[in-house]
Amino acid sequence: MEIKKYLLPEKEMPRKWYNIMADMPTPMEPPLHPGTGQPCSPDDLAPIFPMNLIEQEMSTDRWIDIPEEVLDKYAIWRPSPLYRATGLEKALGTPAKIYFKNEGVSPAGSHKPNTAVAQAYYNKIAGTKKITTETGAGQWGSALSMSCAFFGIECKVFMVKVSYNQKPYRRLMMETWGANCIPSPSTETQAGRSILEKDPDSPGSLGMAISEAVEAAVTTPDTKYALGSVLNHVMIHQSIIGLEAIKQMKMAGDYPDIIIGSAGGGSNFAGLAMPFALDKINGKDIDIIAVEPASCPTLTRGPFAYDFGDTVKMTPLLPMHTLGHNFVPAPLHAGGLRYHGMSPIVSQLVLDGIVRPESVRQMETFEAGLKFARSEGYISAPECNHAIAMTIKEALKAKEEGKEKTILFNWSGHGLVDMRAYESYFKGNLSDMDLPQDVIDAALKDLENLPKPRQAT
Amino acid sequence: MEIKKYLLPEKEMPRKWYNIMADMPTPMEPPLHPGTGQPCSPDDLAPIFPMNLIEQEMSTDRWIDIPEEVLDKYAIWRPSPLYRATGLEKALGTPAKIYFKNEGVSPAGSHKPNTAVAQAYYNKIAGTKKITTETGAGQWGSALSMSCAFFGIECKVFMVKVSYNQKPYRRLMMETWGANCIPSPSTETQAGRSILEKDPDSPGSLGMAISEAVEAAVTTPDTKYALGSVLNHVMIHQSIIGLEAIKQMKMAGDYPDIIIGSAGGGSNFAGLAMPFALDKINGKDIDIIAVEPASCPTLTRGPFAYDFGDTVKMTPLLPMHTLGHNFVPAPLHAGGLRYHGMSPIVSQLVLDGIVRPESVRQMETFEAGLKFARSEGYISAPECNHAIAMTIKEALKAKEEGKEKTILFNWSGHGLVDMRAYESYFKGNLSDMDLPQDVIDAALKDLENLPKPRQAT
Numbered sequence: 001m002e003i004k005k006y007l008l009p010e011k012e013m014p015r016k017w018y019n020i021m022a023d024m025p026t027p028m029e030p031p032l033h034p035g036t037g038q039p040c041s042p043d044d045l046a047p048i049f050p051m052n053l054i055e056q057e058m059s060t061d062r063w064i065d066i067p068e069e070v071l072d073k074y075a076i077w078r079p080s081p082l083y084r085a086t087g088l089e090k091a092l093g094t095p096a097k098i099y100f101k102n103e104g105v106s107p108a109g110s111h112k113p114n115t116a117v118a119q120a121y122y123n124k125i126a127g128t129k130k131i132t133t134e135t136g137a138g139q140w141g142s143a144l145s146m147s148c149a150f151f152g153i154e155c156k157v158f159m160v161k162v163s164y165n166q167k168p169y170r171r172l173m174m175e176t177w178g179a180n181c182i183p184s185p186s187t188e189t190q191a192g193r194s195i196l197e198k199d200p201d202s203p204g205s206l207g208m209a210i211s212e213a214v215e216a217a218v219t220t221p222d223t224k225y226a227l228g229s230v231l232n233h234v235m236i237h238q239s240i241i242g243l244e245a246i247k248q249m250k251m252a253g254d255y256p257d258i259i260i261g262s263a264g265g266g267s268n269f270a271g272l273a274m275p276f277a278l279d280k281i282n283g284k285d286i287d288i289i290a291v292e293p294a295s296c297p298t299l300t301r302g303p304f305a306y307d308f309g310d311t312v313k314m315t316p317l318l319p320m321h322t323l324g325h326n327f328v329p330a331p332l333h334a335g336g337l338r339y340h341g342m343s344p345i346v347s348q349l350v351l352d353g354i355v356r357p358e359s360v361r362q363m364e365t366f367e368a369g370l371k372f373a374r375s376e377g378y379i380s381a382p383e384c385n386h387a388i389a390m391t392i393k394e395a396l397k398a399k400e401e402g403k404e405k406t407i408l409f410n411w412s413g414h415g416l417v418d419m420r421a422y423e424s425y426f427k428g429n430l431s432d433m434d435l436p437q438d439v440i441d442a443a444l445k446d447l448e449n450l451p452k453p454r455q456a457t
Numbered sequence: 458m459e460i461k462k463y464l465l466p467e468k469e470m471p472r473k474w475y476n477i478m479a480d481m482p483t484p485m486e487p488p489l490h491p492g493t494g495q496p497c498s499p500d501d502l503a504p505i506f507p508m509n510l511i512e513q514e515m516s517t518d519r520w521i522d523i524p525e526e527v528l529d530k531y532a533i534w535r536p537s538p539l540y541r542a543t544g545l546e547k548a549l550g551t552p553a554k555i556y557f558k559n560e561g562v563s564p565a566g567s568h569k570p571n572t573a574v575a576q577a578y579y580n581k582i583a584g585t586k587k588i589t590t591e592t593g594a595g596q597w598g599s600a601l602s603m604s605c606a607f608f609g610i611e612c613k614v615f616m617v618k619v620s621y622n623q624k625p626y627r628r629l630m631m632e633t634w635g636a637n638c639i640p641s642p643s644t645e646t647q648a649g650r651s652i653l654e655k656d657p658d659s660p661g662s663l664g665m666a667i668s669e670a671v672e673a674a675v676t677t678p679d680t681k682y683a684l685g686s687v688l689n690h691v692m693i694h695q696s697i698i699g700l701e702a703i704k705q706m707k708m709a710g711d712y713p714d715i716i717i718g719s720a721g722g723g724s725n726f727a728g729l730a731m732p733f734a735l736d737k738i739n740g741k742d743i744d745i746i747a748v749e750p751a752s753c754p755t756l757t758r759g760p761f762a763y764d765f766g767d768t769v770k771m772t773p774l775l776p777m778h779t780l781g782h783n784f785v786p787a788p789l790h791a792g793g794l795r796y797h798g799m800s801p802i803v804s805q806l807v808l809d810g811i812v813r814p815e816s817v818r819q820m821e822t823f824e825a826g827l828k829f830a831r832s833e834g835y836i837s838a839p840e841c842n843h844a845i846a847m848t849i850k851e852a853l854k855a856k857e858e859g860k861e862k863t864i865l866f867n868w869s870g871h872g873l874v875d876m877r878a879y880e881s882y883f884k885g886n887l888s889d890m891d892l893p894q895d896v897i898d899a900a901l902k903d904l905e906n907l908p909k910p911r912q913a914t
Binding site for chain 1: 835
C-alpha cells in the first residue's frame, strides 16, 4: 500500500505560531491613520480590535505562544493531514511529486478557523460580547460563526451580496452555528445605505462589507470587528499550517522545491508559505508562488501603494499591492479571492523577491478542479482550484523538462457548498472575465492623493 | 491540552474485513428467488452482480482480505479518526464519556465509500464497464460516482425524486465525478413508467429506484448493479469502521458500554457495531442500539418476514424486518433512512437480542444536530442526527443515574450538502410525521402471500 497521507499526532501539534515580522528582509512600513495619515498607534485601533490582538498585530516576536484554550479547539481538526497526491500525479503522468496540506478537514471546511478560533478566544478574554465581520464566499463568516459558538460570543456577518445569493448553504451553516448573516451592501449601516444610494444593484464587494462590519462594530456597545485575512495577526495564526507541513514533509523524507497557494487576502497562502519562506530568506532555493485570479490581479497588475482596506475609507491605510479601494471585481465564483488589496506581509515578500505572483483564469481553475476530483476524490473550493491549476502547470512543466520536482500546495478548503459554481461551469455559463487595462487604470486613480510608501511601485 | 481524537496510522489500517456471518448466534436463512421462491443460487444473482461479489455475499469466512487496490483508495481518508466529544459532554453536563467515529472525512462525506470503492474495484476486475445504482439522500450515489471515477467505470444513478429536488448539491457532486444522475421514478425504465402511470406525482422511494437501477443493469450490456446497503457484502466492507474503532478505543484506554448507529438499510450501524457485536456474542455486556426514524420504523414496528428489496418485486426475497415493499415513507429529510426494509444481518441480530432497536422523531434529531454543531463544530447529515439524538438521551440518562458510561456512536457523515434540511427546520416547516398504525397495517398486507422465514414475527 502506498502512503497517501502524513498524520501528525495531536501531541506534536506546534505550540507556538511563527511571526515572519521578525525575519522580513525589509522592515515593514506601518499602517497609517485614515484621518491624519500618521502611523497608527495601538489606541487608534482600539475601537475595532481588542488590545491583545492589536499587540499581536504590531508584534515582532518571532514565536508567539498558542493559548491552551485555542489548542483545545484546534484539536477538533488539527494537525491537518499532509497528502501525497499520487492519483493526480498518475493522471498527469508527471515525474513531479505533489503534496498538499488538507485544510478542508475543519468543521467549516477551510483554513479559516485557524484564525477564527484564535480571534474569538482573544475577544472572549478581552470581554467582547459580540463580533461583526464581513465574508466573501462565506468561508470566513462560517468559520467565525462556529468559533463564536465555541466561546459564547454573538456574531453578525455581512456577506457580499453576490456570494450571499450564489451560496445559500454557507449562510445556513452560519445560522446553524447561531450567527446572524445579512447580505451586503445592506440598509443597516450608513456605509451600506450610501453605496445602495449610488448603485441599488451593487453586487457588493469585500471592501464594502468591511466598511459595514467596521461601522457596526464601532457603533454597538461591547462589540469588536474581526477580519479573516490581510492583517498581520491573521497571518501569524495561519502559520500553523506551514509549521505542521514542515514536520510532515520531514515524515515524508522530502522537502518542497515549489510551494503554491491561492491568494485573495493572502492568509491561506501565507499560512503555508511563511515558515518555508524563512528557509528561503536564509538562502534555501525554493520557488514560492502566490496564485490569484486573472480577473482580480492584485499582485500581478496592481502597484504597491498605501490604500484603504475598505471602500468607504474607514480602515487604516495599509502598505500593500492593491487595485484601488473602489475596484469591484467581476463576480467570479472564487468569492474569497475577490479583494482589491493584499496582505502587507505577502506584498512585502513579493517586493523582496521571496514570493513570485502568478495569475490563472477562471476556466482553467475549474478544469483543474475536475481533474483533481476525479483522481484524488476531493472536490475543491473554487478558490482552491487556483492553486491546483498552478500546481498542474508546474507538474506538467516538470514532465516536459524531465525533472523530479517536489511540489507542495495548500488545499485550503473543499467545495461541497460551492456546487452551484460547478453547475455554472457544466452549463457553460462561466468565462475567464478578462480585465481591460482601462478598468484598472480608472480604479488606481483613487490612490493618487494618498501617502506613498518608500518602495511604491 | 485534552486529547480530542485518536488517529491510527495508515500502516495499522486493518488488512481484512470482518464477516459476522461466521459468528451469528442463529444461522441466517437464505435469500429466495423472486420467481420460484427457492433459495437463490449464485447463478440467479449473476445478471446483476459480478461473481466475486456474489461469493462474498454468500461467504461464511470470518476474515476476508482487503485487496491492495482498495487499501490504496481507502488511504485517501482512512483510517478515519475516532473522536472524544468533550464539547458535547460539557454542553450536556454528563459524566458519560462520548466517543464518535468520524466517517465524514471521506471525499464524499460519509461512510458509503467504504463499500463503493470495494464494489467498483471488484466490478472492474470482473470486466464491468458500467454500474447502475439507486440513491436516497445521495450519499451512496455520490460515493459510487467517485469510486467509478477512480477505476474508470461509467456510472448511472437513479436518485429518489424527493431527494433529487431537496439536494441538488449531491447531484452536482455526482456530475463532478463524471456520473449521470436522474430523478426516480423516471421514464427510462419499464418499472419507472409503470409507477408514474399510477402516480405521476410519486415522490419516489428507495424501493422504486432499486427497481429502476436493477432493470437498467439487466437490460444494458456489460452493466451491473450496485447496492449501497442491506446486503451482506456491503456489511462486510463497512466492518472496517468497527475494526478501526476497536484499535482506537484501545488507544484511548477505554471500551464502550453503549454503541449507537443510525439505521436505514443498516450499513453504517452494522459497520461500527459488528466487530463489537462479536464481543457481545462471546459474553461481553454491551448495549448496541440501532436508531431509526419514528416515521420509517422498520425494526421497531415492522415484522421479521421475507420481502422484496424493491417495489416492483425484481429482487430476491430477503429475510428481514420490513414495512412491506410498497411502503412509501414520509418525505423526512434523512433520505438515507427512508427504506422499507433492513439488512438481514441487522434484522437477525435484533431477533437474537444482540442489537436493541430504538426510534427517534424528526424534530429531536435536528435539535440534537444543532447542539452537536455548536459544541463540536461539525454539522451532521440528518441521518446522523438520529444517532446523536439517541446518544444525547443515553448521556442524559447516565447523568440522571450518576453513571460514568462510555458511549460510542457512528458519525456517519456531515450535512454540508443537506443545509436545506436545516433551513426547513429553522423556518418551522418540519414536523415529526407520526405514522398511524393503519398505514403500516395496509402496507404489511403485501407480505401475506410471500414465503415465511422460520423465525417470522
